Amino acid sequence: MAKTTTKSAKKPAAKAATKPATKAVTKPAAKALKAKPAKKAAAKPAAKASAKKSAPKAKAKPAKAGKGGLKLSMLKPSVNNMSVRVFARAAGLDHFETDVWGVTRSPEYMARNPAHLTPMIEDKGLPRGVLWESCAIMQYLANKHGLEKFYPKAPAKRAMIDSAMFYLIGTLYPYVARATYPALNFPQYAGEVGHSDAHPDRKSEAQKAAAAAIAEPLEVFHSFFRNGKPFIGGKNPSIADIRLAATLEFLAVIDYALPEWARDYMAAMEKKLGKAYAEPAGDVRGYIAYVKSQATA
Ligand SMILES: N[C@@H](CCC(=O)N[C@@H](CS)C(=O)NCC(=O)O)C(=O)O
Numbered sequence: 349m350a351k352t353t354t355k356s357a358k359k360p361a362a363k364a365a366t367k368p369a370t371k372a373v374t375k376p377a378a379k380a381l382k383a384k385p386a387k388k389a390a391a392k393p394a395a396k397a398s399a400k401k402s403a404p405k406a407k408a409k410p411a412k413a414g415k416g417g418l419k420l421s422m423l424k425p426s427v428n429n430m431s432v433r434v435f436a437r438a439a440g441l442d443h444f445e446t447d448v449w450g451v452t453r454s455p456e457y458m459a460r461n462p463a464h465l466t467p468m469i470e471d472k473g474l475p476r477g478v479l480w481e482s483c484a485i486m487q488y489l490a491n492k493h494g495l496e497k498f499y500p501k502a503p504a505k506r507a508m509i510d511s512a513m514f515y516l517i518g519t520l521y522p523y524v525a526r527a528t529y530p531a532l533n534f535p536q537y538a539g540e541v542g543h544s545d546a547h548p549d550r551k552s553e554a555q556k557a558a559a560a561a562i563a564e565p566l567e568v569f570h571s572f573f574r575n576g577k578p579f580i581g582g583k584n585p586s587i588a589d590i591r592l593a594a595t596l597e598f599l600a601v602i603d604y605a606l607p608e609w610a611r612d613y614m615a616a617m618e619k620k621l622g623k624a625y626a627e628p629a630g631d632v633r634g635y636i637a638y639v640k641s642q643a644t645a
Pocket of ligand 1: 427429453463464465467480482483517
């Protein structure tokens with residue numbers, strides 16, 4: 349059975365968390381969590397996750413990357429990280445998680461990952477030993493372990509999963525980030541209104557415009573990619589579904605009114621994947637509950 353253990357980074361380096369970021373969980377989020385660090389954000393600790401129900405029947409060989417399996421460096425409040433955390437559990441991969449809150453910009457981390465991003469896996473078979481970008485990680489692990497259930501091999505089917513994921517990262521996610529990051533206390537992307545010295549009213553308008561823009565690409569996932577099927581992957585969730593459902597979790601922070609199909613879809617994802625979904629989702633939801641409680645305090 350696959351095991352997940354979580355190690356916390358030793359004391360999160362305050363220095364690392366104060367450098368300016370373009371698209372990262374850094375200073376403001378760190379500040380929000382400083383009084384009550386990751387503990388608060390983590391509604392349910394990610395220890396001992398198992399994915400017995402949803403583990404694929406055949407072909408999935410446990411990942412071997414040292415004693416505790418595959419090493420996954422992650423940040424609990426992040427849906428980019430949630431995607432890989434859900435996938436690793438659902439696929440039954442033997443892995444362990446290291447919480448790198450506050451250390452992504454440390455010299456040690458950046459020497460391995462100059463993009464200072466999470467999620468990141470470490471695997472000797474990789475040319476540079478590490479891999480970041482949530483979708484690339486899921487693609488790689490699915491390829492490596494023959495997890496066709498999550499990532500079909502047939503070129504045409506696979507192309508649809510890839511298209512859905514690229515569309516998410518390139519089109520939907522930027523809107524979600526612009527709409528939710530201010531409420532999440534995450535830094536905004538450089539060059540955007542939210543990152544500038546603009547008047548708070550202008551920033552609020554920009555945030556609202558981004559939230560309003562979500563509806564169109566969201567509907568594309570429903571009408572085009574799902575096309576009447578329960579999931580983008582068909583009867584079973586694919587890596588594109590994991591990526592989509594995780595992304596939609598962030599919308600709770602702005603009380604975004606999801607269409608009925610999306611609410612049903614997220615419930616179906618959680619039902620199908622069980623604990624593999626619920627546990628990492630609990631960390632994101634815990635963080636959202638925390639920032640919301642701070643906003644109303
Ligand atoms: N497109 C990337 C986004 C990754 C990303 O933005 N990661 C953020 C957390 S949400 C991060 O690790 N930030 C830490 C830093 O930049 O120092 C993915 O899907 O993995």
